[in-house]
Amino acid sequence: MSFKEWKFSSTVIEPVELVGEVFDLKAVVIFFDEFGKKYRKRMHVDTKSDVTIIPLSFARLLGLKFEVKAEVNGSEGYLSKVKVRIGEKEFVTAVFCESIGKSHILGVKTLQEFSRIEVDFKNRLLRLHY
Amino acid sequence: MGVLLTDVDEDVRFERDSEWLSSRYRELQVGYPNKYVAVLDERVVGVGDDGERLYVEVVGKYGREPVIDFVKDTRTIQVGRLRARVLV
Numbered sequence: 001m002s003f004k005e006w007k008f009s010s011t012v013i014e015p016v017e018l019v020g021e022v023f024d025l026k027a028v029v030i031f032f033d034e035f036g037k038k039y040r041k042r043m044h045v046d047t048k049s050d051v052t053i054i055p056l057s058f059a060r061l062l063g064l065k066f067e068v069k070a071e072v073n074g075s076e077g078y079l080s081k082v083k084v085r086i087g088e089k090e091f092v093t094a095v096f097c098e099s100i101g102k103s104h105i106l107g108v109k110t111l112q113e114f115s116r117i118e119v120d121f122k123n124r125l126l127r128l129h130y
Numbered sequence: 131m132g133v134l135l136t137d138v139d140e141d142v143r144f145e146r147d148s149e150w151l152s153s154r155y156r157e158l159q160v161g162y163p164n165k166y167v168a169v170l171d172e173r174v175v176g177v178g179d180d181g182e183r184l185y186v187e188v189v190g191k192y193g194r195e196p197v198i199d200f201v202k203d204t205r206t207i208q209v210g211r212l213r214a215r216v217l218v
Contacts, residue, residue, distance in 0.1 A: 006148065009155035014204050014216060022207060024155075026199070028148050030141065038137070040144040042151070042197050057182060102181055124152075 001115070004087025005127040025119065025126050027106055030085040034063035041104045045126065047117070049107035051079070051094045058104075059097035066097065075100055089113065089130055140194065147172060147197040155201070163203035168196035 006027050013019035025045040030038050031054075039062065043052075056077055059066070066078035077098040084093055093110045111117055116129040135143060150172045151158070158167055158174070168176035168188045175191075178184040181198045188196040202208075205216040 006145075007152050009152040011155070011159065011202055011204060013207055019207060019216070024202075026148065026152065028145050038141075040141070040195050040197075042148045042199055055182065 001129060002088070003118075003127045003129040004089075005125050008124050008126050010124065023119075023121065023124070027086065027126060027128065029104075029106060031058075031062055032083040032085070033061065043104040043106045045106045045111070045117075047108060047111065049105050050109055051096050051107045052082075052084075052110045053096045053098055053101065053103060053105040053107060054082075055101050055103070056097045056099045059095070064095070064097060070096060072096060072098070077101070084110070086110075086114075086128060087130070135194075143171070144195060144197060151197055151199055158201045159204060162201045164201070164206070166198055166200050168198050170194060170196045 008023055008025050010021050010023045012021050026042050027045050029041050029043050031041060032038060059080060062082060064080040064082055066080060068079040070077055070079050075098050077096055080095050080097055081092050082095045084091065091113050093113065114128045114130060118127040118129065147169045151169050162177050165177050165179065166181040166184050167174050168184050170188065170192060175196060176184050176188045181200060185196065185198050207214050207216065
């Protein structure tokens with residue numbers, strides 16, 4: 001069994017006695033466009049997002065097909081599929097292409113391609129196990 | 131003279147730059163709070179308010195993909211997909 005890991009950052013939010021340290025889980029994802037060209041992204045990992053979310057402008061750059069329209073929290077966009085690589089694992093995953101969004105978020109549908117997700121807060125390491 | 135990196139080298143470099151950004155995050159919060167930063171070869175090569183625009187600018191200038199991230203300040207917390215600012 002192997003895994004891919006990334007060190008993650010933290011922020012100390014004021015007032016420290018009330019909030020204190022919060023963590024920001026990030027992973028590197030390589031997207032492929034319709035011709036196989038790579039686009040590398042540092043993405044926020046969100047275990048509450050069902051699918052991966054990218055801006056519509058980036059989805060257009062990738063040449064994705066926009067067949068299914070969807071609305072999330074008042075934000076319009078399209079559901080599509082995209083080829084990605086995370087570590088050594090390459091696969092096609094569902095993606096929500098958000099019209100007004102600027103975020104790159106790695107969602108559960110993508111994460112479940114892996115056998116296990118591990119967050120080591122002490123050493124600040126995020127691991128995705130193959 | 132620039133160094134020609136292979137595609138695989140660029141994958142490794144991007145991972146290394148992402149790691150560098152994570153390890154320097156608190157320093158970046160001091161210098162660039164609430165800004166997008168672009169990192170290339172373990173240094174900040176651009177700063178802006180729009181991550182996508184910054185990406186296009188840096189790719190245009192260097193011909194390579196920077197790691198782009200938004201640097202939060204120390205008074206903003208993430209609440210779901212919203213950002214809440216602490217008002218004390």
